[in-house]
Structures are given as C-alpha cells and as structure tokens.
Amino acid sequence: MSTATAARSTRVDKPRKAWRPWGLVAWICGLIFVAPVLWMVLTSLHSEPDAATNPPSLGAPLTFDGYAEFFSGTGGAGPWPPLINSFSASIGSTVLVLLLAIPAAYALSIKPVEKWTDVLFFFLSTKMMPVVAALLPIYLVAQYSGMLDNISFLTVLYTSMNLPIAVWLMRSFLAEVPKEILEAAAIDGAGLFTILRRVVAPVAMPGIAATALICFIFSWNELLFARVLTGVVAGTAPVYLTGFVTSQGLFLAKVCAAATVVSLPVLIAGFAAQDKLVQGLSLGAVK
Structure with a gap:
C-alpha cells in the first residue's frame, strides 16, 4: 500500500x-x-x-x-475639454451598447430566433471591412447632416462600432445562464424585462462587466474617426495627444506625462474590474 x-x-x-x-x-x-x-x-x-x-x-x-505643463495647458488649449469629450463618448457609447447588446444576445442564446447563426454572421461581417474604407461615407453623412465636430455623433458611431463584438461576447455569456432559473422566473409570472433585470443581469454580471470594459477601452483609444470627424469642440484625448507633435520638435517628458494621464482611466477601470473581467472571459467568450 x-x-x-x-x-x-x-x-x-x-x-x-x-x-x-x-x-x-x-x-x-x-x-x-x-x-x-x-x-x-x-x-x-x-x-x-x-x-x-x-x-x-x-x-x-x-x-x-x-x-x-500638461494640466496648465502651456502653449495651447487645456486638456480638460478633450478628456471630458472622451469620457462622454466612451461612457455614453458603452451604456448604449449594453442596452442594445443584452436583449439581442438574449434573443440569440436563451430564446434563439430563427436562423440565429445567420444573424451572428451578419454582426461579424460588419467588422470585416477595413475601418478606413468607411471613413469617407461616414464623413459625408456627418457633413450633410451638420454633425461634424459633434460629440453626440461620435458617441453613436462608437456604439455602432462596438455593438457587433458586444453581441458576440454577451451571447457567449448568456448561454451559460442556467435555463432552470429562467423557467422558474417565468413560472412565477416574471415578464421579459423583469427576467432581464432581476435574473439574467445578476447572473451574467461578470460577462456584462467584461463587455463594458472592452467597449470602453475601444471607444477611449479610438483615434481615426475622432481625428477626422472632430475639430475644436469635440476633440477627444487621443486627438489631443497628436497635438504634441509640432514643428518645434517632440518634448518627450511632456508627451509621456500626457500619455500617462490619458492612459489612467483605462488602467483604473481595468484594475477595478479585474476580477469581473477574468471571471467573465472564463464563461466561454474565448472558447
């Protein structure tokens, strides 16, 4: 033995x-x-x-x-308007993405619609086109609608960009929700919105937090559309950083200070939601 x-x-x-x-x-x-x-x-x-x-x-x-020098805005405009614009566009688009992605993922996972695989492929196909290929059409739409240099237009644009990946993530997360809990809630007379708010949301909170963090990071770091579609009023933090490259040269210490400050919101959000992010990504979104 x-x-x-x-x-x-x-x-x-x-x-x-x-x-x-x-x-x-x-x-x-x-x-x-x-x-x-x-x-x-x-x-x-x-x-x-x-x-x-x-x-x-x-x-x-x-x-x-x-x-x-960065916070005083020495030699140019201060950093606060771009930082506020980035917060507005990132948080606003993240909230809109979650409000749209959770019901869509519920319909594709828990209560699957007909040909749901075709629907998922359609969402994924919107990410296959290079971003720069859509730059001119989107610019013309913003120009003719009078929405150039408007933070609301940028928020809607970020929502449309992040929605496909959010639906894919949320579908994987909601697919892990036990069906017995949903059936018990339905037997007790709970409606759709009650089930989403009081049953699905608490169980899938790690997945929701992971999706929200990813969408926030994508929106906060986006530069191409913000650079082309904004100007003086709606410029974001990444656009503000590009202003440090001037004809006078590159002031390395000031640029690093600005980049550190701009990176802090993403780092803080990542550390704050670290446990939720790891738990959420382990539910099946990266299988």
Whole structure:
C-alpha cells in the first residue's frame, strides 16, 4: 500500500515540477508588456534635458514639471475639454451598447430566433471591412447632416462600432445562464424585462462587466474617426495627444506625462474590474 501511495505521489509531483518553468515564462512576458508603461511613467517624471539624453538617464532627478505643463495647458488649449469629450463618448457609447447588446444576445442564446447563426454572421461581417474604407461615407453623412465636430455623433458611431463584438461576447455569456432559473422566473409570472433585470443581469454580471470594459477601452483609444470627424469642440484625448507633435520638435517628458494621464482611466477601470473581467472571459467568450 505504501509503495502504491509513493508511486501516486511521484506521478502527482512530476507535472508540478514540469510546469514550474512556465511560471517564470509568464513573469517574463508580463514584465516585457509592462516595461514600456513603466518607462513612460519614469520618463514623464524627468526634465526635458534628462528625458532627451541617449541613452536615457535612469538616475536623473525626478520632477513633476511635465504634469504641471500638461494640466496648465502651456502653449495651447487645456486638456480638460478633450478628456471630458472622451469620457462622454466612451461612457455614453458603452451604456448604449449594453442596452442594445443584452436583449439581442438574449434573443440569440436563451430564446434563439430563427436562423440565429445567420444573424451572428451578419454582426461579424460588419467588422470585416477595413475601418478606413468607411471613413469617407461616414464623413459625408456627418457633413450633410451638420454633425461634424459633434460629440453626440461620435458617441453613436462608437456604439455602432462596438455593438457587433458586444453581441458576440454577451451571447457567449448568456448561454451559460442556467435555463432552470429562467423557467422558474417565468413560472412565477416574471415578464421579459423583469427576467432581464432581476435574473439574467445578476447572473451574467461578470460577462456584462467584461463587455463594458472592452467597449470602453475601444471607444477611449479610438483615434481615426475622432481625428477626422472632430475639430475644436469635440476633440477627444487621443486627438489631443497628436497635438504634441509640432514643428518645434517632440518634448518627450511632456508627451509621456500626457500619455500617462490619458492612459489612467483605462488602467483604473481595468484594475477595478479585474476580477469581473477574468471571471467573465472564463464563461466561454474565448472558447
């Protein structure tokens, strides 16, 4: 008996020892991805002469002059209007996407409509065309409708861009909701909106949080349409960052400070919803 136990112990220990190097590989990959962000933050805390040295000086004195110049709007418009525009477009489009994607995913997963696979393919086909190919038609629509440099038009545009991927994600999440819970709610007399609000939403909250975070990141980082369709009034934070590339040169410390501030909302949202994101993505959206 002791020999069998020792053999089982040996068989169990071998996979653990074999997988230990992969933990080191994971840490190395994580550091490789995080290193540019840490380098950007460190450069933003240097003065312009120290940031421009080649090779860069790691032991240079730290200063917040770059952040002070960024928030004061030295040499141009302040950063607050672009940041507010980005928040408005990103949060507004994310809310609209969820309001449209959850009922659509419910119809495609829990209460499947006829030829639901064709519907899913139609949603996916809208992402097959290159974004730049739709730039001119969308610009003409905005021009003739008087919606150029309008944050509301940008919000609707971001909603249409993120809706297909949100429907695909939410369908995978809602497919994991136990059918018995829905049947019990229907037997108790709950209507469709009651089931969505009080049954489906709490159970699928990790998936909803993951979808919302992904849509928020896509909207916050979008540059092409924001650059072409906006100007002085509705310019977003990524568009504001492009203004740092001037004929006078590139002020590296100030650019890194601006990029750090613009990246903070996405990083904060990611850390705040980290557990929901991991739990949501493990429900089947990446199978």
